[in-house]
Amino acid sequence: MKRTYKLSYACMTCVVLVLLSCSKNRGEIQSFAFVKPEHFPNTTYDFSKNEITEEGFLLGRKLFYDPLLSLDGSVACANCHQQGTAFADGQQHPFSIGVDNEVGIRNAPMLTNLAFFKEFFWDGGVTHLDFVPINAIESEIEMKESLSNVVSKLNANAEYLLAFKKAFDVDSISSPYLLKALSQFTLMMVSASSPYDKWLNHSGELTQQEQEGLNLFQSKCATCHTGVLFTNHEYRNIGLDSIYPDKGRALISENPLDDGKFRVPSLRNVALTAPYMHNARFWSLKEVLDHYDTGVLEVENLAPELRNEPQIGIPLSEVEKEAIISFLKTLSDVDFIQDQKFVEYN
Numbered sequence: 001m002k003r004t005y006k007l008s009y010a011c012m013t014c015v016v017l018v019l020l021s022c023s024k025n026r027g028e029i030q031s032f033a034f035v036k037p038e039h040f041p042n043t044t045y046d047f048s049k050n051e052i053t054e055e056g057f058l059l060g061r062k063l064f065y066d067p068l069l070s071l072d073g074s075v076a077c078a079n080c081h082q083q084g085t086a087f088a089d090g091q092q093h094p095f096s097i098g099v100d101n102e103v104g105i106r107n108a109p110m111l112t113n114l115a116f117f118k119e120f121f122w123d124g125g126v127t128h129l130d131f132v133p134i135n136a137i138e139s140e141i142e143m144k145e146s147l148s149n150v151v152s153k154l155n156a157n158a159e160y161l162l163a164f165k166k167a168f169d170v171d172s173i174s175s176p177y178l179l180k181a182l183s184q185f186t187l188m189m190v191s192a193s194s195p196y197d198k199w200l201n202h203s204g205e206l207t208q209q210e211q212e213g214l215n216l217f218q219s220k221c222a223t224c225h226t227g228v229l230f231t232n233h234e235y236r237n238i239g240l241d242s243i244y245p246d247k248g249r250a251l252i253s254e255n256p257l258d259d260g261k262f263r264v265p266s267l268r269n270v271a272l273t274a275p276y277m278h279n280a281r282f283w284s285l286k287e288v289l290d291h292y293d294t295g296v297l298e299v300e301n302l303a304p305e306l307r308n309e310p311q312i313g314i315p316l317s318e319v320e321k322e323a324i325i326s327f328l329k330t331l332s333d334v335d336f337i338q339d340q341k342f343v344e345y346n
Contacts, residue, residue: 032053032056032057032188033052034047034052034115034187034188034190035190037190037197039192039228040192040228041116041227041228041229043115043116044116044117045115045129045187047187050130050183050184052188053184055163055166055167056167056168056180056181057184057185057188058167059166059167059184059185060184060185061185061344061345062163063077064076064077064078064081064182064186065077065078068150068157069133069137069143069150070098070142070144071099071143072099072144074099075099075143077133077136077182078344079097080096080097080142081108081110081111083339083343084272084337085337086110086111086268086269086272086333086336086337087110087111087112087189088108088109088269088272090273094107094275095280096108096142098139098141098142099142099144102140102142102144103141104142106246106278106279107275107276107278107280109265110266110268110269111186111189112190112191112266112269113189113191113192113229113268114129114187114189116229117233118233119233119263120132121263122248122262122263123235123252123263124263125251125252129187130176130179131179133178133182134147137150147175150178151173151178160173161173164177164181167181168180168181188341188342189342191268191269191333191336193334193336194268194330194331194333195210195330195332196330196331197333199330206330207326209323210330212326213323213324213328214327216320216327217327217328220314220316221314223305224236224303225264225267229266229268230267230268231263231264231265232264233264234263235248235262235264236261236303237260237261237262237299237301237302238291238292238303239295239299239302239303239312240277240279240291240297241260241297241299242297242299244259246278246279247260248262248278249261249263258301260301261301262278268333269331269333270285271285271328271329271331271332285325285328286321286325289316289324289325292306292313292314293315293316295313298312
């Protein structure tokens with residue numbers, strides 16, 4: 001009897017492991033609670049008004065990949081936010097491409113660590129994550145749809161009616177629940193497992209060049225790209241242009257002193273998110289550093305961090321650039337971009 005018990009237990013263990021493996025491959029996760037990385041700041045999102053649940057997360061994932069949100073059923077959120085590039089646009093689309101192949105004027109930023117931000121988009125024009133999708137849905141360039149019509153289409157879909165009932169216990173779909181579901185999905189996009197994070201948590205090492213790059217970065221770049229999120233959440237004119245076809249922050253503030261200012265982006269996963277800048281100006285990190293070294297234009301409202309008399313910009317040798325790039329690559333989070341829970345599933 002004792003031997004029979006051991007054999008049965010072993011078989012049961014194998015079955016459990018297989019089931020867990022299959023569950024993971026389907027993109028399922030054991031817990032749907034938001035977990036803040038210990039070395040991250042406090043969140044800015046109010047989870048008490050939109051607690052993440054299994055049903056809400058899965059509904060948000062379905063919506064994120066569904067082109068039903070667009071006018072002609074051709075464009076989904078995932079078109080411009082691809083997991084392999086940390087949910088940024090990627091090199092195939094330097095600018096957002098919408099219905100009828102309309103081309104936008106900005107490069108879509110990555111969707112990462114959104115629970116820790118108060119303002120969104122390059123110009124900070126939205127101040128609550130729940131409202132971010134409205135811009136894409138109602139954009140004449142992107143989805144060309146109306147929020148009310150999207151809600152009507154969802155209400156005509158029996159599968160979505162059931163999914164919203166499970167997620168929010170409602171009998172009909174309304175825009176607040178649509179937006180809450182999308183937020184539940186995107187809030188879980190936390191990137192905090194890069195080699196740099198492992199070094200911070202004493203579970204990994206940096207090479208000598210990466211360490212040198214970190215030291216250079218801290219002395220030359222960290223005033224703006226500060227903290228574990230690598231942004232000070234502010235807006236800067238970095239001397240890309242002297243004439244502004246896109247006025248950036250000034251479109252929101254209506255202050256001419258904000259002409260050409262754009263949000264200081266987080267640099268997490270930056271090696272994966274080329275092209276760079278709001279207007280996809282540069283295609284490599286080397287080009288970005290070359291700009292700061294010798295390409296900064298002396299404009300009236302240039303970022304004060306770039307006014308290093310007698311030279312504007314940030315002087316960098318080629319060796320220093322190589323070291324900084326080596327460090328920036330340690331911010332790439334392979335676990336995040338391969339996480340199966342973010343993959344589209346029917």
